Amino acid sequence: xxxxxxxxxxxxxxxxxxxxxxxxxxxTGEFVVLVGPSGCGKSTLLAMIAGLESVxxxxxxxxxxxxxxxxxxxxxxxxVFQSYAxxxxxxxxxxxxxxxxxxGVPKQAQAEALARVAGLLxxxxxxxxxxxxxxxxxxQRVAMxxxxxxxxxxxxxxxxxxxxxxxxRVEMRTEIKKLYQxxxxxxxxxxxxxxxxxxxxxxxxxxxxxxxxxxxxxxxVYDRPANMFVAGFMGSPPMNFLPAQIAVSxxxxxxxxxxxxxxxxxPLPDKVVASAGEGRRVILGIxxxxxxxxxxxxxxxxPYLGTIQAPVEVVEPTGAETITIVRIGSRExxxxxxxxxxxxxxxxxxxxxxxxxxxxxxxxxxxLI
Amino acid sequence: xxxxxxxxxxxAAGTWRRNRAKLVVYALLSLFALYYLLPLxxxxxxxxxxxxxxxxxxLIGLPHSFSLEYWSAAWNKFCVGGTCLGIxxxxxxxxxxxxPATIISTAIGSINGYVLSKWRFTGSETLFGLMxxxxxxxxxxxxLPWARVLGWLGLTNSTSGLVLIHCVxxxxxxxxxxxxxxxxxxxxxxxxxxxxxxGFWRIFRKxxxxxxxxxxxxxxxxxxxxxxxxxxxxxxxxxxTHQPITAALIALSAxxxxxxxxxxxxxxxxxxxxxxxxxxxxGGRYFLRGLTQGAIK
Numbered sequence: 079x080x081x082x083x084x085x086x087x088x089x090x091x092x093x094x095x096x097x098x099x100x101x102x103x104x105x106t107g108e109f110v111v112l113v114g115p116s117g118c119g120k121s122t123l124l125a126m127i128a129g130l131e132s133v134x135x136x137x138x139x140x141x142x143x144x145x146x147x148x149x150x151x152x153x154x155x156x157x158v159f160q161s162y163a164x165x166x167x168x169x170x171x172x173x174x175x176x177x178x179x180x181x182g183v184p185k186q187a188q189a190e191a192l193a194r195v196a197g198l199l200x201x202x203x204x205x206x207x208x209x210x211x212x213x214x215x216x217x218q219r220v221a222m223x224x225x226x227x228x229x230x231x232x233x234x235x236x237x238x239x240x241x242x243x244x245x246x247r248v249e250m251r252t253e254i255k256k257l258y259q260x261x262x263x264x265x266x267x268x269x270x271x272x273x274x275x276x277x278x279x280x281x282x283x284x285x286x287x288x289x290x291x292x293x294x295x296x297x298x299v300y301d302r303p304a305n306m307f308v309a310g311f312m313g314s315p316p317m318n319f320l321p322a323q324i325a326v327s328x329x330x331x332x333x334x335x336x337x338x339x340x341x342x343x344x345p346l347p348d349k350v351v352a353s354a355g356e357g358r359r360v361i362l363g364i365x366x367x368x369x370x371x372x373x374x375x376x377x378x379x380x381p382y383l384g385t386i387q388a389p390v391e392v393v394e395p396t397g398a399e400t401i402t403i404v405r406i407g408s409r410e411x412x413x414x415x416x417x418x419x420x421x422x423x424x425x426x427x428x429x430x431x432x433x434x435x436x437x438x439x440x441x442x443x444x445x446l447i
Numbered sequence: 448x449x450x451x452x453x454x455x456x457x458x459a460a461g462t463w464r465r466n467r468a469k470l471v472v473y474a475l476l477s478l479f480a481l482y483y484l485l486p487l488x489x490x491x492x493x494x495x496x497x498x499x500x501x502x503x504x505x506l507i508g509l510p511h512s513f514s515l516e517y518w519s520a521a522w523n524k525f526c527v528g529g530t531c532l533g534i535x536x537x538x539x540x541x542x543x544x545x546x547p548a549t550i551i552s553t554a555i556g557s558i559n560g561y562v563l564s565k566w567r568f569t570g571s572e573t574l575f576g577l578m579x580x581x582x583x584x585x586x587x588x589x590x591l592p593w594a595r596v597l598g599w600l601g602l603t604n605s606t607s608g609l610v611l612i613h614c615v616x617x618x619x620x621x622x623x624x625x626x627x628x629x630x631x632x633x634x635x636x637x638x639x640x641x642x643x644x645x646g647f648w649r650i651f652r653k654x655x656x657x658x659x660x661x662x663x664x665x666x667x668x669x670x671x672x673x674x675x676x677x678x679x680x681x682x683x684x685x686x687x688t689h690q691p692i693t694a695a696l697i698a699l700s701a702x703x704x705x706x707x708x709x710x711x712x713x714x715x716x717x718x719x720x721x722x723x724x725x726x727x728x729x730g731g732r733y734f735l736r737g738l739t740q741g742a743i744k
Contacts, residue, residue, distance in 0.1 A: 130638050151644035163635035167657035176653070177643030224639075 080139075081106045081231060081264040082127065087136030089122055089288075096122050098288045100136070104281075109258050109265045113275040114285035115311065123285070124236055124268045129153050140231055151180070156225035157234040160241060162217045164209035164224075171205040174224050195227045198257075215246050222257070235267040239274065251277060272312045276300065284308045302437065306361065306444040309437060315366045315401055318411045321441065322362040324355070333438075335362060335386075335406070342406075344384030344433050353447065360447060363437035366401070369413040371421070372428040382433035390421045404429065494518060494713035501709050521714035525699075534715050536688060537695035541675060543606050544691050545722075548613035549670040555614070556621020556666060557659065561651055563622065564629035565637050575626060581619030586679045589616070597684060604689050609681065613674045620673075621666050628662040629655065664733040672723040692719045 082104040089097035097119045104110050112120040125131040127138060129150035138145050145153050156177075164173050174195060178188045196202045199219045209217060218238065225233060238254075239247045255278055258265060269275055275282050276296045284291040284299060284307075292304035303309035309317045322335040324346065332343040344362075372385050388404035388411065395401075400420040402413045404427065413429055421427045438447040489507055494517055496510045504511070523533035530536075563575045593612055594603075602608030632655065640650045681694040696719055699712045727734070 125638075128638075128642060130641070150638075150642045155642065157639065157642050159635045159639060161633055161635045163633065163639040165636060165640070165654055167654070176640070176645070180640075180644035180649060224643075 080104060081108070081141060082266065083137075083139040084123075084127075085137040085139075087123070087126070087138065088134045089119070089126060089131065090134050096288050097126075097134075100290050102283060102290065102293060104264060104266065106264055107262045109267065109278055109280045110283060111275040111279035111281075112266065112268045112283050112285060113270065113272055113311075114291075116270055118285040119288040120268045120270075120285050121236060124157075124234055124266060127232070127266060128155055128157050128234055154231040155234055156228040156230040156232075157236065158221045158225050158238045160237040162209070162221040162241070164217060164220055166209055168208070169205065170201065170207055170209070170212070170220050170223075173209070173220060174205075174227050177224065177228060191227045191229075195223045198226065199223050214242050215250060218242065218250055222254075226257075226261075231264065233263050233265040235265065237269055238267075239269070240271070254278065272314065276312070282312075284311065286311070301435070302446060303363075304446055306363070306439050309363050309439070309446075313365060315412045315414075317437075318364045318366065318369065318409075319439075320362040320364070320406065320409065320411070322360050324358050324360060324438075326356055333360065333362060333433075342384070342386055344386075344431055345382045346433055347382055358447075359441055361439040361441050361444075363439055364411075364431055365435065366412040366414045368432040368435045369411065369429055371415055371419045372430040373419075376430065380430075380432050380434065384431040384433050386429045386431060387426055388429055389426045390423055393420060393423055395420065402427075490713045490716060493709050494521075494717055496710055498708065498710060506709065517708075517710040518714040518718070521711045521718060525708070525711050525715065530688065534692060534695055534718060537690055537692040538718065540606055540685075540689060540695075541691040541693070541719075541722075544609045544613070545671055545674045548610045548617065548674050549667055551610070552614045552617035552621050552670055553663065553666045556618060557625045557656075557663070558651070559618065559622040560625025560627075560629045561655055563626045565632070565634070565650075565655070566647070575622070578619055579623050581616070582623060584619075586616070590679075590683055593680070593684065604685050604687070606685075606689060606691075608684055609691065612680050612684065613670075613677065616680075617670050617674070620669065624662055624666045624669070625659075628659070632658060661733070661736065664730060668726055668730045668734045671726055675723050 080103050084100055084102040087097060087100040112123060114120050122131060126133055129148060133146045140153055174192055175188050196205060201219050201223060204216055239250055242250060251274060267278060279296050282296055282299045283293045286307050292299055292308045299312055320335045322333045325332050325334050333346050335342045386406060388406050390402055390404050392403040393400060400415045400417050402415050402421060403410050404413055440447055492510055495513050497512045500511045521533055523535045525533045563571055597603045597608045636654055637650060640654055678693045681691045685694055699715055
């Protein structure tokens with residue numbers, strides 16, 4: 079069953095179109111993350127779902143009901159804001175019960191709901207405080223409490239973690255995930271952080287320039303990105319792109335990457351050639367973790383392993399892995415090394431490319447082949 | 448006052464130079480304070496002196512006699528414009544004008560500011576711009592229109608007429624104050640409240656108003672003192688027993704027939720000035736705080 083259905087949704091501010099033909103169907107109990115760079119329209123989309131922005135054209139359904147003209151309070155939603163938006167003059171208790179009071183929920187039921195949520199989020203000791211007396215993480219909890227107390231059809235989160243410092247953000251992310259696993263409530267979550275998207279989502283909707291680029295499970299978005307924008311946006315460090323051409327060399331299909339002087343021949347899985355066609359120009363997309371130091375022992379596990387010789391330009395150890403920037407032709411390419419196997423600057427390394435995991439894109443349309 | 452231990456420019460040299468510098472600064476400041484307070488001092492002293500003393504020793508001088516009777520005469524015996532009731536009735540005319548005018552103009556300004564900052568509509572910014580034009584509009588420009596309007600409404604020479612004028616004339620200021628204060632209230636608060644099911648008035652009462660005391664105090668003080676001290680409309684649109692105290696005060700000097708009763712006049716002037724002085728005295732620090740406070744976290 080679908081909790082949220084969006085059909086051909088458009089939004090313009092004056093002559094500027096900010097959302098163009100969005101289609102989205104969220105199943106009950108799903109955690110959908112809207113992700114994209116700033117200005118992609120994700121927050122506008124969320125505001126439209128909440129009823130805080132009007133719909134220019136198209137349709138939004140919550141459950142079976144079209145809610146285009148329905149005011150926010152009647153949409154059966156709850157929202158957590160980036161700024162938390164706690165009412166500054168009210169105590170935590172009053173913040174959480176304000177909505178129930180507005181809707182005329184009986185006092186007894188209010189007290190029960192408050193107790194349930196306060197217990198769930200472990201904020202019982204904070205109930206008498208004002209928002210100004212809370213830390214960032216506590217405010218975040220209270221903001222979630224205010225949403226959870228409603229038990230709505232849809233939870234909306236608008237970049238709830240971006241005001242927290244890095245460490246707290248990771249903690250709260252885990253907490254949101256735990257909470258979701260306990261409650262299994264349909265959730266729409268907006269973020270610009272692709273790590274949050276990958277870690278939290280049951281499905282990710284990647285947006286760019288007002289259009290939905292891809293809507294799929296995190297694994298699919300990461301491994302089979304629909305186009306070069308998604309490929310470049312999801313993943314850190316980002317995917318490398320190399321112009322290349324498909325060819326057949328002897329029994330095996332290869333892709334020839336263009337590089338100054340040297341032609342690199344990298345083996346391709348046969349099915350790729352079948353679908354793409356020989357001689358076609360492509361963009362080769364290689365994730366940094368699939369580009370690492372060549373190791374003869376590994377070759378047996380991975381049937382489509384290509385090798386590239388490249389000089390090392392920059393080495394950036396992060397502790398867990400070492401980000402290495404090498405030069406292939408005129409391009410800088412990012413490879414990931416294990417810290418023990420990290421190269422030195424100036425050294426020419428032999429890199430192994432796991433060709434079973436590369437993506438090919440059409441150079442004209444930038445779409446995945 | 449944020450940081451008492453901040454850098455003290457007068458304390459940054461040797462002891463002698465430091466003391467000398469302080470001496471110069473304090474002497475200058477005292478001189479200016481004296482200069483500003485002198486007129487008030489003269490009037491206060493004169494309100495306690497008897498007439499022969501004043502005529503013998505001039506307007507500026509220390510009292511040779513001391514009496515409170517001139518205050519009581521000024522309050523309810525002195526003759527103003529033919530009636531000998533002192534300035535008491537005019538004082539209460541002013542009260543009857545300033546209290547409703549302040550409350551109404553502040554209340555409407557607050558609602559205007561709320562709408563213009565949190566419920567914007569097409570053209571609301573233009574409307575706000577036009578409203579603030581009133582801030583720069585000289586009072587004499589609107590005298591004739593007001594005369595017509597008061598005539599139509601049958602409010603000529605009445606306290607209600609002055610209340611109406613001050614409410615309308617004050618709206619530019621009160622709207623400007625509240626709108627600029629409310630702009631700093633995060634929009635997310637309003638959105639959160641809308642999702643929580645609160646409507647226009649409930650959001651105003653439960654969220655916006657509780658955040659308003661600083662600007663409320665600023666506006667009330669501003670309106671109270673301006674309306675109380677206002678002279679032009681008071682003189683033009685009221686006469687006889689309907690005059691507010693500022694208009695009645697000219698009758699003191701325009702008596703013409705007898706000698707000036709400087710002591711009673713001084714007392715009357717002081718009584719007339721007392722309410723704004725008290726408002727500043729008790730509300731002044733809130734006024735400054737409200738004006739400088741950014742707003743809301």
